[in-house]
Amino acid sequence: MFRSVLIVCHANVCRSPAAEMLFRAYAGKLAMNDPRRPIEFRSAGLFGLATQEEVSVLRSTIQTLEDNLAIIESKSAAAGR
Numbered sequence: 001m002f003r004s005v006l007i008v009c010h011a012n013v014c015r016s017p018a019a020e021m022l023f024r025a026y027a028g029k030l031a032m033n034d035p036r037r038p039i040e041f042r043s044a045g046l047f048g049l050a051t052q053e054e055v056s057v058l059r060s061t062i063q064t065l066e067d068n069l070a071i072i073e074s075k076s077a078a079a080g081r
Contacts, residue, residue: 004040013058021045021062025069049061 005023008017020043027039 002039004042004049007041007043007061009043009045012043013054016043016045017058017062021069022065025073028073 007016007023009019009021020041023039023041027041
C-alpha cells in the first residue's frame, strides 16, 4: 500500500489543492477504521502562474474548509453516524 500521494495540476492554484483536501478527508475516514495506515497527500503544479497573494488566499480558504470539515466530522461522530 502506498503511503504518499502527489496530486498534480497545471498551476497548483485550484484543482490539485482542492483534490488534496478531498483526499485527506476521505483518508481520514479510512484511518478511523485502520489508524495504522496513514497516507500523506500533497499537491503541486507544473506551471506556477499564480501570484503569491492568490496562493495565500487559496491556502487560507482550503484551511478553513479543512477546519469546517473536521468540525462536521466530529459532530457526526458524536451523533453516532
